[in-house]
Amino acid sequence: MSRALIEDRVGEIRQRMRSVAGHDAVHLMAVTKYRTAEESLWAVEAGVDALGENRIQEAVQKWQHAKPPVPLHAIGHVQTNKVKYGIKLFDSIDSLDSERLADAIEARVAEVMPVMVEVNMGLEESKSGLHPAQVLPFITQLNRWPHLKAEGLMTVLPARRENSVEESRRIRNYMQEMADLWRMCRDEGLPWAPLNHLSMGMSGDWEWAVEAGSTMIRLGTSIFGPRPAAGAQDAANK
Ligand SMILES: *Cc1c(COP(=O)(O)O)cnc(C)c1O
Numbered sequence: 001m002s003r004a005l006i007e008d009r010v011g012e013i014r015q016r017m018r019s020v021a022g023h024d025a026v027h028l029m030a031v032t033k034y035r036t037a038e039e040s041l042w043a044v045e046a047g048v049d050a051l052g053e054n055r056i057q058e059a060v061q062k063w064q065h066a067k068p069p070v071p072l073h074a075i076g077h078v079q080t081n082k083v084k085y086g087i088k089l090f091d092s093i094d095s096l097d098s099e100r101l102a103d104a105i106e107a108r109v110a111e112v113m114p115v116m117v118e119v120n121m122g123l124e125e126s127k128s129g130l131h132p133a134q135v136l137p138f139i140t141q142l143n144r145w146p147h148l149k150a151e152g153l154m155t156v157l158p159a160r161r162e163n164s165v166e167e168s169r170r171i172r173n174y175m176q177e178m179a180d181l182w183r184m185c186r187d188e189g190l191p192w193a194p195l196n197h198l199s200m201g202m203s204g205d206w207e208w209a210v211e212a213g214s215t216m217i218r219l220g221t222s223i224f225g226p227r228p229a230a231g232a233q234d235a236a237n238k
Pocket of ligand 1: 031033054075076156202203204218219220221222
């Protein structure tokens with residue numbers, strides 16, 4: 001993907017975000033898994049607000065010598081034994097979904113680490129994240145980890161199985177429930193959980209997410225084009 005194309009795409013997405021949201025405050029995160037540092041920085045130049053990386057090790061390889069000039073978020077499932085490698089590289093851990101991970105982060109950071117609590121809204125076995133019913137109890141107790149500050153909720157919703165009215169209704173219902181859950185938790189007014197962000201929406205569904213109230217969308221494909229095939233990805237990670 002060329003620099004000019006990335007710039008065009010980010011510009012178009014920005015414009016569309018503004019028209020869907022009716023304002024300019026929704027954050028745009030470029031998801032840079034399997035992208036080079038160079039491509040990722042072109043997205044930063046084009047004006048994205050943040051970068052998101054799925055794998056700690058990939059992020060460490062890419063960014064350990066020169067941190068990107070916008071906040072770097074961890075958005076993939078974090079195995080607790082990987083925390084020690086690179087947690088300090090990140091400005092936010094957006095995939096907090098267990099006490100064990102909270103323990104691991106707490107043990108590694110000296111300053112306050114912003115986190116988002118990940119919610120498995122579609123109750124999919126393949127996905128990480130807390131059951132929606134566990135979210136408020138978890139957040140209420142998050143002051144047990146004095147270095148964590150809950151800046152938001154994050155979710156990866158089910159992919160659309162087909163293009164049908166029922167299917168779009170199903171996905172949009174999840175989005176609505178997610179937004180309701182976020183507002184309910186935020187309204188608790190817990191000092192350690194300001195929950196300013198609802199991170200929801202990817203390339204295939206972000207416009208619906210913004211309509212439902214998302215404050216941060218995470219786009220990979222629609223900025224950078226299709227990701228390399230799985231085999232090539234594995235080779236690239238060796
Ligand atoms: C890959 C990924 C994205 C971006 O996916 P696209 O469909 O390419 O926009 C967003 N969030 C998470 C957690 C991801 O793993």
